[in-house]
Amino acid sequence: MSFDFEHYKEIYEKKRSYIKTPEALNTEYVPDKLLFRDEQLDRLWFDISDIVDNVKIAKTPTIFGPPGVGKTAVVKHIISKVLPFYCDGIEPKPIILYLRCNTHTEYSIIHSMLEKLKIKRPRRGIEIELLYQDLENKLESIQRNFLVVLDEIDKYVARGYNKKIIFNLNRMPYMNMILVGNDLSFLDTLDASTKSSFSKDPIHMKRYNRVQLRKIVRERADIISSVKGFIPDGACDYISLLSWREGGDARFAIKLLVTSIELAISQGKNSIDEKIINTAINRMHLNEMKESIYDLSPYETIALATLFIYNNGKKMDTTELHQRYERICRTTSYSPVGMKQFKRYLFQLESIGLLEKDFVGKGYSKGTSNKYKFKAQSKDIQEIIVEKIRKELDIDALKTKEAIKKGNMLL
Ligand SMILES: Nc1ncnc2c1ncn2[C@@H]1O[C@H](COP(=O)(O)OP(=O)(O)O)[C@@H](O)[C@H]1O
Ligand SMILES: [Mg+2]
Secondary structure (H helix, E strand, C coil): CCCCHHHHHHHHHHHHHHCCCHHHHCCCCCCCCCCCCHHHHHHHHHHHHHHHHCCCCCCECEEECCCCCCHHHHHHHHHHHHHHHHHCCCCCCCEEEEEEHHHCCHHHHHHHHHHHCCCCCCCCCCCHHHHHHHHHHHHHHHCCCEEEEEECHHHHHHCCCCCHHHHHHHCCCCEEEEEEECCCHHHHHCCHHHHHCECCCCEECCCCCHHHHHHHHHHHHHHHCCCCCCCCHHHHHHHHHHHHHCCCCHHHHHHHHHHHHHHHHHCCCCCCCHHHHHHHHHHHHHHHHHHHHHCCCHHHHHHHHHHHHHCCCCCEEHHHHHHHHHHHHHCCCCCCCCHHHHHHHHHHHHHCCCEEEEEEECCCCCCEEEEEEECCCCHHHHHHHHHHHHHHHCCCHHHHHHHHHCCCCCC
16 A cells, blocks of 8 residues: 555544534535624615515615625525525525626626526527526516625626626516625716615624634634534634734634644644644645735736846845846747836735835935835745746746856846
8 A cells, every 4th residue: 555544544533533513614614603793694684584575675785894704604694594494485485596706707697597597598609688688587487586696796897897787687677686795886886776776884894803703713613623622712812813913804713723623633633732723824824825826927927037036135126126027028928018017016926925115215305116125935935936937937037046146147
């Protein structure tokens, strides 16, 4: 046998005896009891409860707030627990569909709605107006209310898809929506009649404080495992402290809890301690950074290569960097972009933590300029950067850097 059977058996058995609800390890899991969100749950239920009587919702509820504050959990709690409970034994029941729109197009949203109504249409190629017509005809004929949750609808709009979808669905008989997103300010740009159909008072969800996070983590830990001492209170305290520092994000907190549980089990530990949590958070940051690097566009990769290759611990201003950037472009098939766009790439790199920025005064009344420095990264991350530059631009970043250092290449 080429693998360590005993090791895997141990993990399997430990997981079986320590984890009583494996579903709760998933960040999409919605617990039966949601803490600190009574007001929001009540308001959403108040807004949509007419649908039980097959009546169209008077005002479309909108829910917004930063990531990990329980927006999705609140909506799912109402539509998959409360609503079905009240609709039990009632005919006709509303048809309910939840969609996370960040990966959807206008076509795929309407297509999914038709699918829910058991209408088969090709996955692409049909005129969108015809799909809308199919949807409207079907609802008219069955005379049943349809409730669609468009979660992360702001991401759909940010990706450039048609925001008129909201107008089109809004005007359809029997059609009801719940709109959810981090930032719903784009709704203000819709036509007046659509705007007036939204609930006047959006449901705003705020970040959790440290005490709230601690309770959420403790409850989730108890749902996941009932083995005494495996997830001590001290561990929940520490996880909530770190997650509070990350911005009061409950998803981050649950992910940190779950990563710590996985580490403890695979390392054969009987209790989660500070050391395991620290390892877990490092692993999470590493994975996040890795994903952000993989996701960089070729243009952003050239900006990254510029910093990585030319920036030997020194700060460089944007003009210097842009000149070096043009030099790197010349060795690739990409033509350089102007300063304005280049600064956007630098901003993107800064936001994922790959570079440091400093404002430097240029002297009286001459304003400020930005100086940038490549932020030192662990060996793992450096390897990923080098690999990304090689794959995307066909440049050996380490060799080039070395040649410049030795003066064998133009700086
Ligand atoms: N009030 C809460 N009580 C219990 N669990 C919560 C609460 N808020 C969020 N969670 C959990 O945190 C995670 C992230 O919540 P989610 O609803 O996906 O956030 P959002 O949609 O705002 O980004 C989920 O696993 C969810 O179950
Ligand atoms: Mg969500």
